[in-house]
Amino acid sequence: MFDSHLFYKKRLSSHIKNLSRYLRYIFNGHIAFAMFFFISATAYYYQQWLANLPANFPTAIIIGIVFGLIVSYSPIRTLLQEPDLVFLIPAEKQMKDYFRNSLIYSFVIQLYLVLLFAAALAPLYFATIPEREGSMYFTTLAMLLLWKVANLLANWWMLRVREPSIRRIDLLTRTILNVVIFYFMIVGNMLMTVITVSLFIVVLIYDFWYSSKQAGILWDVLIEKDNNRMQSFYRIANMFAEVPHLKNRVKRRSWLVTLIVKGIPFSKEATYAYLYRISYVRSGDYVGMYIRLVIIGGIFIWIMPNSWMKILFGLLFLYLSTFQMMSLYQHHRTNIWLDIYPVSEPLKRDAVLSIIRQLGVIQSVLFSLLFLFLGDWLGFVIMLIVGVTFTIIFTQGYIRSKFQQTSNI
Numbered sequence: 579m580f581d582s583h584l585f586y587k588k589r590l591s592s593h594i595k596n597l598s599r600y601l602r603y604i605f606n607g608h609i610a611f612a613m614f615f616f617i618s619a620t621a622y623y624y625q626q627w628l629a630n631l632p633a634n635f636p637t638a639i640i641i642g643i644v645f646g647l648i649v650s651y652s653p654i655r656t657l658l659q660e661p662d663l664v665f666l667i668p669a670e671k672q673m674k675d676y677f678r679n680s681l682i683y684s685f686v687i688q689l690y691l692v693l694l695f696a697a698a699l700a701p702l703y704f705a706t707i708p709e710r711e712g713s714m715y716f717t718t719l720a721m722l723l724l725w726k727v728a729n730l731l732a733n734w735w736m737l738r739v740r741e742p743s744i745r746r747i748d749l750l751t752r753t754i755l756n757v758v759i760f761y762f763m764i765v766g767n768m769l770m771t772v773i774t775v776s777l778f779i780v781v782l783i784y785d786f787w788y789s790s791k792q793a794g795i796l797w798d799v800l801i802e803k804d805n806n807r808m809q810s811f812y813r814i815a816n817m818f819a820e821v822p823h824l825k826n827r828v829k830r831r832s833w834l835v836t837l838i839v840k841g842i843p844f845s846k847e848a849t850y851a852y853l854y855r856i857s858y859v860r861s862g863d864y865v866g867m868y869i870r871l872v873i874i875g876g877i878f879i880w881i882m883p884n885s886w887m888k889i890l891f892g893l894l895f896l897y898l899s900t901f902q903m904m905s906l907y908q909h910h911r912t913n914i915w916l917d918i919y920p921v922s923e924p925l926k927r928d929a930v931l932s933i934i935r936q937l938g939v940i941q942s943v944l945f946s947l948l949f950l951f952l953g954d955w956l957g958f959v960i961m962l963i964v965g966v967t968f969t970i971i972f973t974q975g976y977i978r979s980k981f982q983q984t985s986n987i
Contacts, residue, residue, distance in 0.1 A: 652688065906930055938973065946962035
């Protein structure tokens, strides 16, 4: 007799061991220090910002949007794997306990996001809506947890629907309703809250009815979505350790490739420079990560009131960018054809260091120009000098030594 509950416990245990192995590398000393500085500085300036908020600040709109998006984002972690398409489909009718446990696990692991944003937005709520009783916010939090469960169920039901367009329309509809519900709860309009809640319940009932008309569980869809989420985690972990499970994604980006390979000479010494520039652009990871860190760093530089804190945040995100790009050195580690290149290993190391150094200098210039746009000439000069100096020292010192250690293994 197949026990799906026991099978899920074994699958979950294996999954947690796999995650914990990589999380140890992700949250190493460097990242822990950066996160501590980031959280401490953000909390300090957040309190200062709250003290000077205008009376007409759109608190209800912001909290409504954030809470609505949090409950709408409710992916289901089934932990299914590709071999299950062969071995578990015959036992589909006995998988009820397995999928019930999947829903519970999905809810539990997403609680951190709910509690994190609830705690972060609480000071904003009490600073701008002081006349409202504090119990109203806690009532909203209870509603948040309940609505998280409801959206998880709705997502699970809609995963029985083959057409992606129907799933997207349903998700968009529920997201809009979720945002409106929490907006009306924050402003205290109970009549409109009841109306929008009733509309959401109608959508929920329709999702259940529509999914019950479907043929059965879409195993391939569940496995694909779970694999995509694990690959996203592996891409993050690959920045800190070698991940054999990672499947590299390749994108053409021909116009960008043409742009970055201009000026590279057609010579043996430039082999790795050409290869790793193309790898950086065409891989599905590096460009997007670099752009995101530049944008987020620019936002913090923009909103920080103190020039020295702006510079510190600029250096923090410059450090994060250069540190994350170190994984480019191992990008072709499983490609045996590189071993027959008649090119020495130091040229490979120098090519990757050159790319990281150039990206760091570009980021330093962009951050410096932001100071210039804000009219801070002194900050512009300091950010440019400190940023470029840090990039050169960090790449030629720490990163070069790490690459040499890797080459000697």
